[in-house]
Amino acid sequence: MQGMQKQVRVRMAPSPTGEYHIGHIRTVLYNWAFAKKNNGTFLIRIEDTDRTRYVEGAIDRILQIITDYGFTWDEGPGVGGAYGPYIQSERLDLYKKYALELVNKKAAYYCFCTPERLEKMREEQKAKGIVAAKYDKLCLHLSQDDVQKNLDTHKPHVIRLNVLPNKTISFKDVVFGEISVNSNDIDDQVLLKSDGFPTYHLGVVVDDHLMGITHIMRGNDWIPSTPKHIILYDAFGWDLPVFAHLPNLKELGASKKLSKRFGPVSAREFLDAGYLPEALNNFLMFLGWNPGTEKEAYSLDEFVKDFDMAKIHKTDLVAFNREKLDWMNGYYIQNMPDEKLLERLKTYYKNDTEVLDVLTTKTAFLSLAKTRMKKLSEFKDLVVWKKTDLTAEEKEVALLFKSKLNNLSEWNKETILTSIREVLKEKKVKGSLLYKIMTGYEHGLPLPESLELLGKEKSLQRI
RNA sequence: GGCGCGUUCGUCUAGUGGCCUAGGACAUCACGUUCUCAACGUGAAUAUCAGGGGUUCGAAUCCCCUACGCGCUACCA
Numbered sequence: 001m002q003g004m005q006k007q008v009r010v011r012m013a014p015s016p017t018g019e020y021h022i023g024h025i026r027t028v029l030y031n032w033a034f035a036k037k038n039n040g041t042f043l044i045r046i047e048d049t050d051r052t053r054y055v056e057g058a059i060d061r062i063l064q065i066i067t068d069y070g071f072t073w074d075e076g077p078g079v080g081g082a083y084g085p086y087i088q089s090e091r092l093d094l095y096k097k098y099a100l101e102l103v104n105k106k107a108a109y110y111c112f113c114t115p116e117r118l119e120k121m122r123e124e125q126k127a128k129g130i131v132a133a134k135y136d137k138l139c140l141h142l143s144q145d146d147v148q149k150n151l152d153t154h155k156p157h158v159i160r161l162n163v164l165p166n167k168t169i170s171f172k173d174v175v176f177g178e179i180s181v182n183s184n185d186i187d188d189q190v191l192l193k194s195d196g197f198p199t200y201h202l203g204v205v206v207d208d209h210l211m212g213i214t215h216i217m218r219g220n221d222w223i224p225s226t227p228k229h230i231i232l233y234d235a236f237g238w239d240l241p242v243f244a245h246l247p248n249l250k251e252l253g254a255s256k257k258l259s260k261r262f263g264p265v266s267a268r269e270f271l272d273a274g275y276l277p278e279a280l281n282n283f284l285m286f287l288g289w290n291p292g293t294e295k296e297a298y299s300l301d302e303f304v305k306d307f308d309m310a311k312i313h314k315t316d317l318v319a320f321n322r323e324k325l326d327w328m329n330g331y332y333i334q335n336m337p338d339e340k341l342l343e344r345l346k347t348y349y350k351n352d353t354e355v356l357d358v359l360t361t362k363t364a365f366l367s368l369a370k371t372r373m374k375k376l377s378e379f380k381d382l383v384v385w386k387k388t389d390l391t392a393e394e395k396e397v398a399l400l401f402k403s404k405l406n407n408l409s410e411w412n413k414e415t416i417l418t419s420i421r422e423v424l425k426e427k428k429v430k431g432s433l434l435y436k437i438m439t440g441y442e443h444g445l446p447l448p449e450s451l452e453l454l455g456k457e458k459s460l461q462r463i
Numbered sequence: 464g465g466c467g468c469g470u471u472c473g474u475c476u477a478g479u480g481g482c483c484u485a486g487g488a489c490a491u492c493a494c495g496u497u498c499u500c501a502a503c504g505u506g507a508a509u510a511u512c513a514g515g516g517g518u519u520c521g522a523a524u525c526c527c528c529u530a531c532g533c534g535c536u537a538c539c540a
Contacts, residue, residue, distance in 0.1 A: 013540095014540095015540050016539070017539080035503065047540070048538055049539090050540065051540080052539085053540080064504035115538080118537095129464080130464085131465065131536080132464075132466080133536085133537090134536090138494050149475045158538055161537095167492065170489095176468070178469095179467070180467095181466070181467070182466080184466095185465070185467090185536085186466095186525095186538095187536075190536095190537080190538045193537060193538040195519080195538080196520095197538085199537090199540085200539075200540050201540095220468070220533090221467090221533090221534050221535070221537090222540090223467065223534075223535080223538095223540095224467055224534070224535035224536075226465075237481095240484070247469090248533080248534080250533085252474060252475095253474085255471085256533095286475065286488090287475075288478075290475085290477070292477065293487095294477085294486085294488080295476090296487085296488060296489095313476085314468090314469080315468090315470080315532050315536070316469040316470085316532080317469080317532080318475070319474060321474050321475060321490085322476095323485075323489065323490060324474075324475070324488080324490080325489095326489095327488090327489055327490085330502090334502070353520040370501095371501055371502035371503085372500065372501045372502075373501090403515095407507065416498095420498045421498070423498095424498070431497085431498040431499045431500095432497065432498090432499045432500080434499075435498085435500080436499095437500050439499095441499090442500080443499040443501080444499070444501095445499095445500090445501095445502070446497095446498070446499080447499075447502090448498070453516090
């Protein structure tokens with residue numbers, strides 16, 4: 001079968017439990033690019049199996065933010081596909097069927113233990129000095145009759161994975177290499193909860209297999225769970241997908257996860273703060289991957305071309321350098337064609353009439369502002385000037401400036417600049433004072449150009 | 464505590480036994496340009512590759528130990 005490459009199918013499986021994190025976008029990016037590079041399929045599957053953490057509307061918001069970052073999916077919510085439904089809560093029968101298959105194969109068993117008994121069991125183990133409590137397999141030893149009796153009386157139950165002792169479970173990770181764990185360290189994980197929903201472990205394995213997933217790229221916090229999944233694949237007799245675990249993101253300086261204290265955390269917040277999706281994506285690409293060249297500016301298309309799983313970093317955490325993100329965003333703004341930037345700004349400031357007015361009547365401000373903003377959110381302070389209080393001395397400068405401007409017979413940036421130079425020379429003041437007088441800020445867009453745009457009358461009014 | 468994983472400039476990294484007296488980018492500093500601030504250009508500084516043992520003619524690169532960090536240890540994902 002050499003040369004018969006299996007069709008690449010990858011997935012992103014968000015849980016609708018809250019806001020979509022910027023790190024999730026990084027994972028989307030890698031999976032999406034890998035699919036595109038291999039002419040494969042990128043699908044989205046919603047893992048809404050935790051009803052206690054379910055957040056109303058979260059699915060729509062997650063799909064929207066993925067879209068807003070520029071990604072599309074070939075199968076999944078909204079687009080359908082041959083392997084649907086793509087929402088786990090609509091696949092409950094499937095998980096039950098496979099859980100029962102495992103029970104029949106003795107690879108799993110019914111457990112009728114109450115939460116209270118589990119709690120007590122853990123406390124007892126703790127008292128004995130065992131910190132990581134494991135289920136004691138009590139229900140594994142229930143007779144067939146007892147199990148049936150309990151089922152007949154509808155006693156609440158779960159289905160647990162039956163982990164055999166003294167086995168070495170190992171798997172090969174594309175990033176981390178060979179990883180092996182002793183089965184004695186693996187708990188008899190619940191597979192099917194008492195409410196009939198699967199746990200993550202059953203859900204992913206069943207769905208990844210049924211949906212033909214060939215490669216799994218996810219955060220490396222999943223490494224410890226992977227052996228459980230391997231046991232499941234083996235029990236079902238299914239082929240293993242390729243695993244690649246990605247380094248997680250941390251806050252710069254701290255070895256801790258991203259925190260609101262330092263800035264945006266959710267994917268949506270970054271957009272709201274005025275970051276461009278293309279800059280964000282470019283930044284995210286390098287958080288866990290590097291082409292090995294000195295090229296740093298990457299469009300999505302270029303990334304698809306160069307992305308290589310073998311170049312994913314084997315490290316546990318990568319710092320999210322917000323300063324570098326700002327630089328990169330500024331870089332993208334500077335290099336964006338004016339018309340395109342104008343559209344972005346109009347969308348960003350769609351509820352701000354003051355800025356919108358500037359964007360429609362004085363578009364020339366755009367090219368002046370371009371090199372002066374790192375985020376779209378900084379545009380407003382550059383073009384919407386504020387009033388400020390002046391000292392007596394400053395007022396004198398202001399009046400001189402006003403009369404100079406008033407005397408100009410021609411109103412253009414050269415004549416205005418001449419006036420500025422004269423004022424600065426005569427009054428021996430710094431340029432920043434004129435900015436304060438005109439704009440209310442110590443600095444801003446070049447005055448000659450700005451005032452030319454504003455017009456003589458309005459400029460004089462400002463003073 | 465147990466298990467797993469990691470550790471190169473302040474940060475993200477290049478690096479898979481000799482090209483490394485460790486390269487790039489961000490940040491920092493200096494100079495140039497200048498109506499301010501940016502942008503831009505040029506240049507500077509910053510890492511005995513966590514520490515200690517090996518293996519080898521030769522190690523950031525291979526092995527062992529230690530330290531530190533992170534993750535997991537739920538009827539959460």
